[in-house]
Amino acid sequence: MSPQMIDRLWQAFQDTLFMVGVSAGIAVLAGIPLAVFLVTSGHGGIFPTPRLNRIVGLAVNGFRAVPFIVLLVALIPFTRLVVGTTIGVWAAIVPLAVSATPFFARIAEVSLREVDPGLIEAAQSIGCRRWHIIRHVLLPEAMPGIIGGLTITVVTMIGASAMAGVVGAGGLGDVAMRYGYQRFDTNVMLVVIAILIVMVSAVQFTGDTVVRRLKAR
Amino acid sequence: MTDAAFSAGLRPSAVQGVVSLDSAVRGPGTVRFEGVGKVFHSSAGEVQALKDISLDIRAGEVFGIIGRSGAGKSSLLRTINRLEAPTTGRVLVDGQDISALQEDGLVRLRRRIGMIFQHFNLLSAKTVRENVALPLQVAGVARADITARVDEALKLVGLEGKDATYPSRLSGGQKQRVGIARALVSRPEILLCDEATSALDPETTLSILELLRDINRRLGLTIILITHEMSVIREICSRVVVLETGEIAEEGPVWQVFGAPRHPATQALLQPLQRDLPADLVAHLRPTSQGPRDRAVIDIRYAGRAAPDLSVLAQAAGAGLELLSAGVERIQGHSVGRIVLAAGPGTDLAAVQAAETTARVIGYVSAND
Numbered sequence: 325m326s327p328q329m330i331d332r333l334w335q336a337f338q339d340t341l342f343m344v345g346v347s348a349g350i351a352v353l354a355g356i357p358l359a360v361f362l363v364t365s366g367h368g369g370i371f372p373t374p375r376l377n378r379i380v381g382l383a384v385n386g387f388r389a390v391p392f393i394v395l396l397v398a399l400i401p402f403t404r405l406v407v408g409t410t411i412g413v414w415a416a417i418v419p420l421a422v423s424a425t426p427f428f429a430r431i432a433e434v435s436l437r438e439v440d441p442g443l444i445e446a447a448q449s450i451g452c453r454r455w456h457i458i459r460h461v462l463l464p465e466a467m468p469g470i471i472g473g474l475t476i477t478v479v480t481m482i483g484a485s486a487m488a489g490v491v492g493a494g495g496l497g498d499v500a501m502r503y504g505y506q507r508f509d510t511n512v513m514l515v516v517i518a519i520l521i522v523m524v525s526a527v528q529f530t531g532d533t534v535v536r537r538l539k540a541r
Numbered sequence: 542m543t544d545a546a547f548s549a550g551l552r553p554s555a556v557q558g559v560v561s562l563d564s565a566v567r568g569p570g571t572v573r574f575e576g577v578g579k580v581f582h583s584s585a586g587e588v589q590a591l592k593d594i595s596l597d598i599r600a601g602e603v604f605g606i607i608g609r610s611g612a613g614k615s616s617l618l619r620t621i622n623r624l625e626a627p628t629t630g631r632v633l634v635d636g637q638d639i640s641a642l643q644e645d646g647l648v649r650l651r652r653r654i655g656m657i658f659q660h661f662n663l664l665s666a667k668t669v670r671e672n673v674a675l676p677l678q679v680a681g682v683a684r685a686d687i688t689a690r691v692d693e694a695l696k697l698v699g700l701e702g703k704d705a706t707y708p709s710r711l712s713g714g715q716k717q718r719v720g721i722a723r724a725l726v727s728r729p730e731i732l733l734c735d736e737a738t739s740a741l742d743p744e745t746t747l748s749i750l751e752l753l754r755d756i757n758r759r760l761g762l763t764i765i766l767i768t769h770e771m772s773v774i775r776e777i778c779s780r781v782v783v784l785e786t787g788e789i790a791e792e793g794p795v796w797q798v799f800g801a802p803r804h805p806a807t808q809a810l811l812q813p814l815q816r817d818l819p820a821d822l823v824a825h826l827r828p829t830s831q832g833p834r835d836r837a838v839i840d841i842r843y844a845g846r847a848a849p850d851l852s853v854l855a856q857a858a859g860a861g862l863e864l865l866s867a868g869v870e871r872i873q874g875h876s877v878g879r880i881v882l883a884a885g886p887g888t889d890l891a892a893v894q895a896a897e898t899t900a901r902v903i904g905y906v907s908a909n910d
Contacts, residue, residue: 440660440662442658442660442662443662443664445624445658445662446656446658446662446663447675448624448651449622449624449651449654449655449656449724449733450651450652450655450656450675450676450679450723450724450727451648451649451651451652451676451679451680451727452648452675452679453644453648453679454644456679460664460667460675460678460679461664464664464666464667465664465665465666467666538666541665541666541707541709
């Protein structure tokens with residue numbers, strides 16, 4: 325493999341890492357509040373606003389229904405509005421984050437719902453306000469499940485980021501398509517696959533370790 | 542200077558600290574229910590969980606609420622700190638109607654009322670210390686004060702040295718002690734116990750009840766507990782109310798309700814504790830006398846008074862009085878007992894009944910039985 329190709333792969337690896345990292349960060353910052361809202365605003369929740377809850381739930385389902393490759397294109401005007409360009413790494417981060425946030429929020433929602441209602445009752449009985457309950461009960465108790473969900477989200481995003489070449493964002497998937505598929509360079513294809521397997525394994529291992537630590541107490 | 546005086550002067554020791562501070566700031570700790578009703582709306586229709594409950598709970602007493610599952614005890618208990626709001630009627634804590642309270646008032650009220658639960662409801666992501674500290678932390682108490690008061694509370698429940706442990710590493714009894722420490726760390730005037738011993742083995746149950754009694758005595762707080770086990774009521778309560786399908790079936794001092802249960806629900810709840818007639822005797826019991834040689838079975842129950850004088854009974858009965866079964870308990874200094882006798886043929890039953898007015902003939906057995 326030529327030194328240029330190694331450089332290209334190294335650059336692509338960094339692009340993938342950056343795209344997935346930034347959009348995962350956005351997904352966490354937006355997804356957790358969204359999940360908390362979905363859980364607490366429902367009927368019988370601690371901040372009941374059932375109508376708004378239904379509307380947000382529908383919106384989340386809407387984003388979840390659109391395949392990523394379609395979202396990537398459909399969001400182009402929005403992307404231009406947010407980052408000022410429709411090509412490059414940042415142009416891929418917008419649709420990646422928009423797609424990952426509802427995905428992660430739904431998974432986090434499940435973990436939050438599984439928190440024993442008795443714990444919320446106990447927190448109320450000791451004089452916790454509602455935001456205390458979110459901070460001291462819901463989030464810490466659901467944390468193993470949320471971290472597990474984040475692991476799944478990041479792995480899914482690594483896969484989705486392969487389509488970022490559509491908007492010229494580069495990344496490992498783009499290299500594999502252009503050199504491995506269009507130029508029949510099987511070695512490049514295999515190297516990309518190997519790198520992706522290592523990345524996914526590393527993410528999964530890290531996630532599992534954190535969850536195990538949290539659960540061990 | 543004695544040890545106690547020394548530590549009190551220097552830095553109040555755990556228990557003394559709680560007592561002295563508390564007696565100064567504590568309100569009376571009374572609860573009054575006025576016509577409290579609760580209706581649940583479910584898909585199956587309306588369920589009347591509580592019907593017109595009126596009740597006074599006095600400061601410093603240990604008050605029991607007992608009933609079968611679904612009798613409404615849990616709902617009633619939860620109206621006191623408004624984890625559940627009554628549909629009708631009022632609940633007054635220290636004379637204050639709590640139904641109008643908004644979040645701020647409610648939070649203040651709940652800080653005066655501790656609560657412990659059947660399944661402990663400890664936060665698994667926090668250590669013992671963090672669990673016990675949480676009520677103070679959310680109330681904005683200064684960090685140094687929190688440390689001191691959590692130490693006090695853990696000492697009170699006998700869990701010193703466990704503060705860095707996570708709840709999952711504790712036994713059921715220890716978890717409940719953490720629950721009690723968490724409930725007491727705010728120095729409440731009322732402690733609500735929701736089936737607090739139902740998930741514990743009998744030995745641990747006794748130790749937790751002992752702790753609750755001790756807390757009641759030392760801190761003088763009102764304890765209101767619900768349970769489906771009469772033995773728990775007998776162990777620590779002074780007064781009890783029996784709930785049946787959301788209504789008060791009967792109410793009174795524990796020794797009275799135990800000694801002379803009037804309502805079928807109470808009798809059913811008392812069943813496991815009662816010294817019943819031996820099964821073989823029941824099998825042979827006949828409602829009527831079938832011959833001159835049959836013996837009458839006399840049942841005497843008494844509560845809150847001196848036991849019947851057996852010699853007087855024997856004299857009234859004449860010859861052949863046999864003791865079939867007997868049991869006497871002391872509840873809050875009152876004797877509660879049951880005596881079953883078989884009277885020989887030719888006994889003057891009227892004379893027995895004159896000597897002991899509660900004596901009842903419950904059947905007859907033949908001479909050979």
